[in-house]
Amino acid sequence: MYRLQLVFYCMKSQDTPKNDALDLQKIIAIVSVVLFVIKAFAWYLTNSVAILTDMLESIVNIIGGFVGLYSIYLSGQPKDHNHPYGHGKVEFISASIEGSLISFAGLLIIYQSVLGFKNTSTLEKIDYGIILVFITALINYGLGYLAVKKGEKINSLALISSGKHLQSDTYSTFGIIVGLILIYLTGLKWLDNVTAIIFAIFIFVTGVKILRKSVAGIMDEADDDLLKEFVLFLNTERTENMIDVHDLRIIKYGHKLHIDSHLTIPWYFNIKEGHFEVKKLEQKIKHKFGNSVEMFIHTDDCKPFHCKNCIKKDCEKREAVFTNKEEWKLEDIA
Secondary structure, three states: OOOOOEEEEEEEOOOHHHHHHHHHHHHHHHHHHHHHHHHHHHHHOOHHHHHHHHHHHHHHHHHHHHHHHHHHHHHOOOOOOOOOOOOOOHHHHHHHHHHHHHHHHHHHHHHHHHHHHHOOOOOOOHHHHHHHHHHHHHHHHHHHHHHHHHHHHHHOOOHHHHHHHHHHHHHHHHHHHHHHHHHHOOOOHHHHOOOOOHHHHHHHHHHHHHHHHHHHHHHHOOHHHHHHHHHHHHHHOOOOOOOEEEEEEEEOOOOOOEEEEEEOOOOOHHHHHHHHHHHHHHHHHHHOOEEEEEEEEEEEEOOOHHHHHOOOOOOOOOOOOOOOOOOOOHHHHO
């Protein structure tokens, strides 16, 4: 019986996807400024409270865009003495800031909309306002869609948060457009404020969800969906020398994954054979989850009680007859 600590790093260069994310976030930050100017002009033309609240949210977009840009840049920096696991967790901080700003924007919009009921000023050039705001909505949604897809591909919470923020902004903007159309057709000014309030609530809820997810990341809360996907992968790729897996942990550091696990192998394997088994598992994990994975795998020796479920066919040391192969379950190995 022996215990062997095997540490493998499969951290190949992520420059290309990380640079793509950084470039996309730069575009998001710059475009957010342009869209703010367009919405400000639309508000100037129409004197609409709904457009004013949409413009106020664009200020949050600008702040969030540049915070996200810095966090993606910082998370891409290599490990150092003070940050042995890298800088990836800054993305959770970025997402928490953005989630807080989104929620605050929702509350601010509600406040401004309530005040708007007392506003006796008339609305003007609603048709121009509808066109301008519609253009900003299309641009926002396109950028948000690209950001979410890219963020999911490289596991960047900062980029995903930016994308969802833009998409939530789009939904609220489309709602405001619907309200403006109704105002244009009916002349009912109070619809301007009601529309703003309805979609401000939606914005607030979106911000709270982003904030909740970012806090979970900072606290290293287990990602059940990711763990279930990983357990399914292990069952699919299981070899006869992988007798058991237990004490599985997966922690996210921005776009990187840290996997910690114990792997049970035949007790009579030497160091070279044990290294080979872990190396095979490492290669399969890299193929499935990408190169942004850091693995710490501790090997354990098998025990007689493993024999009845062990699928190894040529084992000369077997002490019990094979009965059945047990599928690994999350509650048993994590």
